[in-house]
Amino acid sequence: MTDSFAVNKANWDDRAVLHAASPDYAFDRFAADPAHLSDVVRFDLPRLGDLAGLRAVHLQCHIGTDTVSLSRLGAAVTGLDFSGAALAEARRLAAAAGASIGYHEADVHDAVEVLGAGRFDLVYTGIGALCWLPSVARWASVVAGLLRPGGRLFVREGHPMLGTLDENDPAVPRYPYFEHAEPLVFDDPGTYVAVDRPLRHTVTHSWNHSLGELITALLENGLALTAFTEHDSVPWNALPGQMVLEEATGEWRLEDTPSRLAASYTLQAVKTAE
Template structure:
């Protein structure tokens, strides 16, 4: 176990219960409405297509809101996360929502060993996942290992342009690396990204940025073909507090001042060759 793995696991273990209790994750709506979907999945619903009967895995699934949503769209879902505390909340959500999901606790880099090579029609990764991994190439190898030939990767992620901005300056300006870097960015932030009733004790995190070119090249090098790529001017959380406005209809946040100047997120799809 690396130091970064341990540091981040402690942070996400502590966040899990806080996130599950937050109205931002809407556990109550999942239980009350069998058609309810997470905002992240709703945003990409037209791009996801028909998932009926697909064997799908959600990597870095956290507390399972996107995982349950994909299950409701007809996929046979597996969820994997390194946080046992997060998976405990995910299992509670799935039970309340009436969803049958196979959850596994493991480092994402061990996913092929844990879940099986070529076992899936669809690998899904949601917003805010790749920044916790040091190597785009190593992640892409995992994706390729999990997919059957012809299987699809679907990812919605924060844009590396957004990750490079310093949110403490007004206007936000580039400060952090756009390109992949060996040493992690170390942050000590006592607050998580949802409203909570207490600060975090395990407040330190280690993260990395990866350029679009590095991510796409890693997928190509591991035998995938890019089939769709869309950049968006919005993200599903208030990434630059005080400088973003909430689009209630889309449940997305974008810059108040000329949102077209910042690529905030992207949706990428690729298919495994063979």
């Protein structure tokens, strides 16, 4: 875990400045338009419901575009991430956007110790977060610790079916669908948005987690599943050369018969009374 944490932190520290400067994250639009929301949050507006006055925490918040968007929907938001470089960009964005957000630098597994137990009405985690964690059961225990009884978990995430595919040859699944002890190790100088230089820290460690493992982990930690939707789209070009962008939503789906692939999902769960 320690080695994987350090390897991934170096990679995400490197990505932070590049991502903040990328037009895909649209920092300038957040500053110019007080109603602007990230594509990820806007996609789930019908499912998020009324957030006014809710105490929310965004786990693995990266540079804060989704965090600011939740704040603009009325939540009192706290952001947590392990990358100090990412949080510097998140604070810069919040200031430019006029959002009052408290950010904390910590390993997500330490979130309860850092933020306090049972403080939140909403735990939010967005696309591309869970694959960096080796144990979905350990993560679920953190979520349960942060939520008050009756509080809600909201997850939008890449589908583990998509996670099994090799972007260069997706015809046959290559990677594990089920959780695995040893990380998948990748060495890639690129990232998922347009940037002006390659990454310097190119190695990452990641894990897949099956839907069954995720749902079981939540149930075993006292959360009841309340909503689950699978989508044929995902907000990055996960399979280059085979997906097309829907400009209105910022979502990518297979050009040929998108119903063949579950690309992402939205899950909601509620912490039962203690």
